[in-house]
Amino acid sequence: MKKTLTLVMALLLTLALVLTGCGGNANGGATPEPVTPTDSGTDPAPVETGDDDVIKVGIFEPLTGANAAGGQMELEGIKVAHSLVGEVLGKKIVLVEMDNKSDDVEAVTAAERLVNSEKVDIVVGSWGSSVCIAAGDTFMNAKVPAIGTSCTNPLVTLDNPYYFRVCYLDDFQGTLLANFAKQEGYKTAAVITDVSDTYAIGLKKYFVDAFGAENIVAEAQFNKGDQDFTAQITSVMAANPEVIFAPSGYAEAGLMMKQAADLGYNILFLGADTWETEVMFEVGGVATENCRFTTFFDADAAPTPESTQFLTAYEAMFGGKPKGAVTALGYDAYMVAIAAIEKAGTTDGEALQKALTELDVTGVTGRCVFDENGDAVKNQAIIKTVQDGGFKYISTVVVD
Amino acid sequence: MEKNKTRFRGIASGLTKNKRRNLLLSMIAIIALTVFLHFTEQGATVGSYEVRVLNLCAVYAVLALSMNLINGFTGQFSLGTAGFMAIGAYTTSLLIMPVSVKAKVFYLEPIVPWLENVHWEGNFGLFGALLVAGLITAVAAFIIGFPVLRLKGDYLAIATLGFSEIIRIVFTNTQSVTNGSTGIKSIPNTANIWWTFGVMAFFVVFMLRLMKTSYGRAFKCIRDDEVAAESMGISLFKHKMLSFVISGFMAGVGGGLMASVLGAITPLLFRFILAYDILLIVVLGGMGSITGSIVGAFLITTAKEWLRWLDAGFNIGPIKVPQIAGLRMVVFSALLMLVILFYRRGLFGNKEFSWDGMFRLIKNAPKRVAAWFKPKPKGGGAK
Numbered sequence: 001m002k003k004t005l006t007l008v009m010a011l012l013l014t015l016a017l018v019l020t021g022c023g024g025n026a027n028g029g030a031t032p033e034p035v036t037p038t039d040s041g042t043d044p045a046p047v048e049t050g051d052d053d054v055i056k057v058g059i060f061e062p063l064t065g066a067n068a069a070g071g072q073m074e075l076e077g078i079k080v081a082h083s084l085v086g087e088v089l090g091k092k093i094v095l096v097e098m099d100n101k102s103d104d105v106e107a108v109t110a111a112e113r114l115v116n117s118e119k120v121d122i123v124v125g126s127w128g129s130s131v132c133i134a135a136g137d138t139f140m141n142a143k144v145p146a147i148g149t150s151c152t153n154p155l156v157t158l159d160n161p162y163y164f165r166v167c168y169l170d171d172f173q174g175t176l177l178a179n180f181a182k183q184e185g186y187k188t189a190a191v192i193t194d195v196s197d198t199y200a201i202g203l204k205k206y207f208v209d210a211f212g213a214e215n216i217v218a219e220a221q222f223n224k225g226d227q228d229f230t231a232q233i234t235s236v237m238a239a240n241p242e243v244i245f246a247p248s249g250y251a252e253a254g255l256m257m258k259q260a261a262d263l264g265y266n267i268l269f270l271g272a273d274t275w276e277t278e279v280m281f282e283v284g285g286v287a288t289e290n291c292r293f294t295t296f297f298d299a300d301a302a303p304t305p306e307s308t309q310f311l312t313a314y315e316a317m318f319g320g321k322p323k324g325a326v327t328a329l330g331y332d333a334y335m336v337a338i339a340a341i342e343k344a345g346t347t348d349g350e351a352l353q354k355a356l357t358e359l360d361v362t363g364v365t366g367r368c369v370f371d372e373n374g375d376a377v378k379n380q381a382i383i384k385t386v387q388d389g390g391f392k393y394i395s396t397v398v399v400d
Numbered sequence: 401m402e403k404n405k406t407r408f409r410g411i412a413s414g415l416t417k418n419k420r421r422n423l424l425l426s427m428i429a430i431i432a433l434t435v436f437l438h439f440t441e442q443g444a445t446v447g448s449y450e451v452r453v454l455n456l457c458a459v460y461a462v463l464a465l466s467m468n469l470i471n472g473f474t475g476q477f478s479l480g481t482a483g484f485m486a487i488g489a490y491t492t493s494l495l496i497m498p499v500s501v502k503a504k505v506f507y508l509e510p511i512v513p514w515l516e517n518v519h520w521e522g523n524f525g526l527f528g529a530l531l532v533a534g535l536i537t538a539v540a541a542f543i544i545g546f547p548v549l550r551l552k553g554d555y556l557a558i559a560t561l562g563f564s565e566i567i568r569i570v571f572t573n574t575q576s577v578t579n580g581s582t583g584i585k586s587i588p589n590t591a592n593i594w595w596t597f598g599v600m601a602f603f604v605v606f607m608l609r610l611m612k613t614s615y616g617r618a619f620k621c622i623r624d625d626e627v628a629a630e631s632m633g634i635s636l637f638k639h640k641m642l643s644f645v646i647s648g649f650m651a652g653v654g655g656g657l658m659a660s661v662l663g664a665i666t667p668l669l670f671r672f673i674l675a676y677d678i679l680l681i682v683v684l685g686g687m688g689s690i691t692g693s694i695v696g697a698f699l700i701t702t703a704k705e706w707l708r709w710l711d712a713g714f715n716i717g718p719i720k721v722p723q724i725a726g727l728r729m730v731v732f733s734a735l736l737m738l739v740i741l742f743y744r745r746g747l748f749g750n751k752e753f754s755w756d757g758m759f760r761l762i763k764n765a766p767k768r769v770a771a772w773f774k775p776k777p778k779g780g781g782a783k
Contacts, residue, residue, distance in 0.1 A: 099726070108663075112449040116448050159501070159504060195573055195580065201508060201581065205508060
């Protein structure tokens with residue numbers, strides 16, 4: 001019995017090997033054209049086209065692992081954009097999906113595979129910064145420009161002329177939140193920071209700078225994954241702040257607001273784009289209605305030509321509305337990549353890099369110009385809150 | 401052979417025919433590997449993607465050896481490898497990073513003055529940094545070892561895991577030394593394929609020699625039966641500590657190499673998940689087998705990459721399988737389970753590779769294969 005099983009397994013493995021052989025030659029991971037109806041029914045062999053006939057856009061996203069949810073949302077945005085613009089410079093665009101598994105070690109090999117085995121012309125991604133930091137040198141050495149979607153860590157673009165990103169950064173968001181708090185008439189604030197999250201640390205720094213260090217009456221820290229925030233809340237509330245700025249993950253934010261309400265404090269919580277997840281109000285319940293946070297995009301905001309186009313295409317492809325703002329960022333990153341190829345008129349890495357630095361496009365998440373670091377200079381953010389078990393759009397803030 | 405005998409009088413005359421053959425084969429293998437590494441380094445054999453994978457294989461082999469020493473050879477179930485790697489990785493990175501890069505990377509809080517102007521350059525720098533990384537990690541292992549090595553089995557595993565997490569949390573909070581959760585980037589990629597394979601070879605030889613000494617035998621004795629070992633006069637604590645400290649040294653060097661190969665590290669990289677990845681290699685290769693750790697490291701690291709074609713969508717004859725992200729991890733896990741079902745003690749058990757063993761395997765292979773196809777004895781199918 002065992003021998004038969006062994007034989008079957010051995011046969012299966014051999015079969016797998018043979019299949020890879022075929023797959024390796026014909027498709028070679030160049031994904032079998034998701035949106036071209038002509039190819040779907042026919043033999044896969046015609047995919048064997050030279051590198052000159054197609055333009056390859058690498059998708060560097062966490063499709064599995066801890067950040068898979070974020071990666072999948074961005075992938076949807078990229079696919080929507082690809083369905084609208086599937087051709088540039090008269091050549092067909094092929095998406096090459098590469099999973100970085102939310103893992104720094106795997107991210108480097110995935111990046112290496114994109115640029116050296118798949119020979120992609122430009123890369124889009126990723127969700128989360130650490131994988132981008134790890135893979136950045138690979139893209140730079142290969143002179144393949146990468147357009148980050150929602151990687152906000154300053155180290156991503158530091159000393160790396162080939163990494164760009166379409167999201168706004170901690171400084172923009174932190175400053176904006178501080179100004180928002182001032183406009184609403186709050187004079188003093190307390191800050192509770194997740195020290196294990198570089199994103200939270202960055203936000204805190206810029207919030208404090210803009211709000212004025214003398215107006216911060218109390219500070220407290222915690223680590224990602226903490227469940228009990230009563231000590232932090234009690235200690236900062238002792239200083240009587242008018243508002244609490246709590247840059248943190250969505251689960252921690254929900255818990256924190258719930259515990260503050262349970263302790264009898266009715267105070268406004270300010271946060272940033274990570275909060276926009278259903279888990280936040282599932283954990284926090286009614287208490288989360290007392291919050292304001294910034295985000296990149298909202299389907300309910302006043303429509304622009306770009307956002308209408310995006311939402312219609314999304315509806316047609318996946319149905320409903322995008323689940324998160326990062327879907328719009330994935331869309332914008334792809335559009336920026338295509339705009340750069342069009343401007344450069346070639347897929348040469350150096351020319352693309354130059355084109356990107358001079359680019360000025362308007363996307364779904366606002367106008368997008370890259371500064372000398374390769375960071376997008378954004379001018380628009382959206383303020384949202386929670387109401388009746390759902391997110392509610394409050395206002396769009398445009399900074400000049 | 402008869403003619404050659406005179407020429408080899410010096411080293412080979414005392415050896416039997418088999419031993420002489422083995423020596424020759426070993427030499428050929430080493431020369432072949434060296435030639436391969438030379439051309440790979442020149443970029444003549446494989447692309448940079450494959451070099452990257454090979455580098456990782458070798459680094460994982462070092463880490464697997466480190467874990468195998470304490471888990472497989474000494475029988476102490478320790479899961480602290482990730483924490484030790486973090487110490488090694490941060491020590492190496494901070495020593496070999498250029499001064500100007502440090503100033504840029506530590507943008508939130510400047511780096512502490514005593515590390516600010518340290519820059520150990522080039523290959524000598526990396527050698528020194530790895531050595532220091534190993535020593536610091538060994539000291540850390542020595543300190544942690546005092547309380548935890550009094551525990552056994554699962555309790556030891558939990559305690560070491562706890563210390564590993566403590567190390568990571570400390571690194572997350574020491575902003576001015578480790579740059580906290582932001583991590584470090586632009587670590588010089590000094591560790592090329594010579595470094596990774598060289599360090600691996602060094603530790604392989606070291607482990608082989610160590611296992612032949614009285615210490616090595618004492619380790620195995622403790623693994624097999626602690627009571628018997630103690631009654632034979634082996635100091636349990638002393639030997640466990642020695643094994644733990646050496647294992648820590650190797651994990652520190654391995655972590656340092658990994659930092660230089662990757663070029664960027666964050667504390668999140670050293671979560672306990674990383675220790676499980678290495679444990680997987682050790683168990684698959686065989687607890688208590690040096691060969692097993694090496695083969696396991698190469699097999700698992702390359703298999704994960706090789707299976708990537710599964711994610712991209714493919715055709716089985718007329719059936720079209722769409723793109724499913726993560727399919728490769730499902731297949732990978734299934735393959736692992738199959739291997740463990742058929743090789744319950746890992747691929748190598750606690751055996752080592754030898755030329756004699758390989759020739760025996762080749763000689764017996766036809767017989768084994770024939771046995772599969774032999775008609776079953778009557779009633780055999782009912783089993």
